Amino acid sequence: MRRGVRRYKGFQAVCLAGYTNAGKSSLMERMTGEEVLIADRMFSTLDITTRRIGPSKVLLTDTIGFFRDLPPFLVESFRNTLQDVFTADLVVLVVDSSEPIPIIKDKVMAVRDVLGRGLMAGELIVALNKIDQGRDNLAEAMMVVRDALEPMCTLGVSALTGEGIDALIAIIDSYFRPPITVNVAMRNDAGAASEVSWLYDSFFVESVEYGDDVKVAFRCASDEVDRVTERLRSLPGTKWVSTATDAVDDS
Template sequence: MQEPGMSMMRAILVKRNEPRSEDEKNELQMNELRELAGAAGYEIIGELTQTRHPDRKYHLGRGKVEELAQIVADLRPDKVIFHNPLTTMQIYNISETCRCETIDKFQLILEIFATRATTHRSKLQVELARLEYELPRARAVISLLKKDERPGFMGLGGYEDSYAQDVKNRMIRIRKELETIQKDNETLRAHRHSRGFSLVALAGYTNAGKSTLFNALVDEAVESKDMLFTTLLPTTRSLNVQGRDVLLTDTVGFIEDLPHWMVDAFRSTLDEIFLADVVLLVVDSSEPLELIRKKLLVCHETMWDQLQDVGIVTVFNKMDMISEEELQERMLSLGYLAPDPVAVSARTGMGFDELKASIHDLLPEWKRITLSFPMSEEAMSLVAWIFEEGVVHSVNYEDGISIDLEARDKIINKAISLVKTLS
């Protein structure tokens, strides 16, 4: 984002529509590009669209590129941003014709990720995604640089023939470092499970309100803005769900057509979802029905194969922004894409009790047992320990101590063993 006192970068947005594509879908995609540009700190000063099959040289038709060049000359933007993925040759040809730096949607997403990456892990992930994007284009870039002797093309600096191998070596080093970080995270995750914490992850399309819901549930201030990709690094906090402590994690949002190289780069972040006991799939219920359907499909495509044995609660957020009739229509129409639906408002707290009940129903099952033992100082210490480690449904102090508790196997077995020493 822009530093205080700095003027915003200016951009022209461009999109090529497929012939026979639906107008509604095209507008949704264009609106998403507007939101991405805004999230990256660009002021949008112009837009251009064309419906045709892609041109190999310019992606758009030659005449439309010349029209774009005239718009650039008149408005003088800092960048031209395409919704469509562009080849290196197309970026070069458009940049040459328009005399303006040109990028596509995925380079724009990388820009956003780079500005939001604040930790060593997230910076490594962003760099890996950038290198994954660059690698297949490296030879084409080198060829163009040699032809025109333009060392500053695309801001990538001077290339040598060894560049592609250098990229591969750097990717190997980053992956090894991320694997080490991931092993540490898995050790921490195993430790949390051994301590009785179940893991709950928030997932969903970017800007669905996950961070706002996270903040409201755990009563903390994690950044949440009406902007795409405010969350890159997973944030985890403790949450009490009907007497059981769970760890709730906010994660990076999904987006349409997220390429495999970007998913691969953020695999360790997505693992926070894939390794959870329960996933809260958050949708913005105030959006049009077809838009919600499209976004749910994107979420399922991104994570469904990994979540066959994981409990999913579909959270219809922002219920306070639509009527009860509209809400019921959306939940009914999307039933096949929305397992265990619950309506909430992260802003007002409506529906939180129902949400926590749904989470509780899907948590790994604990055992329930009643223990009886004589009154003593050691017995009172045991009662205090049981209150810390499990859920106590009742305790009776007549004729000794009788306690009805629910806990994981490890705690139940230890409690039984300790009771034997008191009898």
């Protein structure tokens, strides 16, 4: 599903990337609750696999695994197989935290070279998998990852035991669900159709109801509220606009 179509239908795309045997497919199975092909061999994931994370509108895609010592003449071809990574709304890089630090560093640097450091800035989460095999390397591995890739978040997980999976899903959910909910009702006409399309392209749309009026509920960041509500209120077909902020749990 292309990015524009995904957004119009209210879906967001998260892509799993990482080296072969880092546990991407196992992590996908744990996160989605659906069975996927898991094999301890190179290129076991050749076909792109996409699953939905629970009842959310987040689509999780598993990609072909990276591997070391790729011949130079294959680098560009391999890069071309990663279009799902380049077009994803969010990338989760899966790293095997049980490996020695020098190997982790080599692999992370190779990922940076293939995908491009600037490309993933602000759109990358790193999941250090296999923490069930030990945590001796975890803190140092996190430092290596942060220095090389500058991800928005780094956390330890275990696809085997499920540890850290709920936290990872919560981080993904919060990324796509800004804290401000905006509700708007507009006269059902061509102008409303245009605005609904714009809202899908620009924000996280939670629901759309069609009747005599078009009622849309969507989420946006706090620094966007004034701009978007002013725009909506200025439209001739707008009936009303309201906003609400998620409650903060201080317990």
